[in-house]
Amino acid sequence: MGLTIYVNGEYMDRDAPCISIFDHGLLYGDGIFEGIRAYNKRIFKFDEHIDRLYNSAKAIDLVIPLEKEKFKRIIIDLCRRNEIVNGYMRPIVTRGKGDLGLDPRRCKEATVAIIAQPFDPLYGDAYEKGLKVVTTSWRRNPPQCVNPNIKSLNYLNNVLARIEANQADADEALFLDNEGYVSEASADNFFIILNDVVTSPPSVTNLRGITRDTAMELAEQKGWKTRKRLFTLFDVYSAEECFITGTAAEIGPVVDVDGRIINDGKPGPMTLELMKAYKDLVNSTGTPIYE
Numbered sequence: 001m002g003l004t005i006y007v008n009g010e011y012m013d014r015d016a017p018c019i020s021i022f023d024h025g026l027l028y029g030d031g032i033f034e035g036i037r038a039y040n041k042r043i044f045k046f047d048e049h050i051d052r053l054y055n056s057a058k059a060i061d062l063v064i065p066l067e068k069e070k071f072k073r074i075i076i077d078l079c080r081r082n083e084i085v086n087g088y089m090r091p092i093v094t095r096g097k098g099d100l101g102l103d104p105r106r107c108k109e110a111t112v113a114i115i116a117q118p119f120d121p122l123y124g125d126a127y128e129k130g131l132k133v134v135t136t137s138w139r140r141n142p143p144q145c146v147n148p149n150i151k152s153l154n155y156l157n158n159v160l161a162r163i164e165a166n167q168a169d170a171d172e173a174l175f176l177d178n179e180g181y182v183s184e185a186s187a188d189n190f191f192i193i194l195n196d197v198v199t200s201p202p203s204v205t206n207l208r209g210i211t212r213d214t215a216m217e218l219a220e221q222k223g224w225k226t227r228k229r230l231f232t233l234f235d236v237y238s239a240e241e242c243f244i245t246g247t248a249a250e251i252g253p254v255v256d257v258d259g260r261i262i263n264d265g266k267p268g269p270m271t272l273e274l275m276k277a278y279k280d281l282v283n284s285t286g287t288p289i290y291e
């Protein structure tokens with residue numbers, strides 16, 4: 001079965017020409033997006049993702065021409081058309097079609113496009129072996145520039161980091177912020193477990209990850225201490241455990257950062273427990289697609 005996508009009120013084949021070359025999402029990266037997962041015919045943390053999409057839009061003064069409930073119904077409808085059981089959904093909203101010249105007033109209406117496709121675990125056997133991460137020489141864009149809390153179509157900084165990870169044969173790239181503190185990975189949040197405390201950097205320097213919040217909640221339910229605080233690579237290298245979180249990556253154990261082997265080089269026991277709890281949660285909760 002071919003994949004159906006949604007663009008501005010129409011359902012079409014994934015290869016259909018659908019976005020104008022004058023769309024400011026393409027010309028200027030002027031737009032926002034989300035990444036959402038479906039497990040077992042249910043959409044995980046649907047409201048949280050939709051809220052973040054609308055908050056990103058608000059931050060760039062972009063009006064999404066649909067009520068939230070209507071937007072959600074279209075995503076569900078697209079999932080049904082593509083018979084999604086386990087899937088990944090990508091809503092994208094751009095400033096819309098304008099002309100050359102970056103003034104957003106040239107765009108009369110936002111472009112709304114949605115992809116919903118089947119999706120399997122991102123890292124394959126690395127969930128058992130652990131992931132290799134390298135620190136990128138690029139710094140995460142600070143809140144003084146395009147705020148990292150905005151899930152914008154400006155991901156070039158992240159792409160550059162990813163290229164460095166590829167060149168180092170690593171699975172992910174780790175950003176520092178402008179002060180040299182750990183910020184996040186190219187498409188994931190970053191955690192250390194140090195002195196038994198599940199720790200992640202404060203969200204001013206990174207995306208407020210929905211998976212990160214979930215991991216923090218799961219850790220707290222287990223009675224573990226959690227903390228958001230600044231830390232440096234020294235803490236990473238000497239951590240008991242490290243892991244990444246993201247909608248696509250889920251919870252991924254990190255065993256090597258910049259060639260430093262984390263603890264005994266195996267996924268840590270607390271990380272493994274969190275991975276299991278996360279798996280149980282995603283498979284048992286969420287908004288049903290087919291009711």
Ligand SMILES: Cc1ncc(COP(=O)(O)O)c(C=O)c1O
Nearest residue numbers: 187188189207209210211246247
């Ligand atoms: C830069 C960045 N950080 C972190 C994340 C993880 O966020 P979430 O768990 O909400 O998917 C993502 C992915 O969405 C991302 O692109």
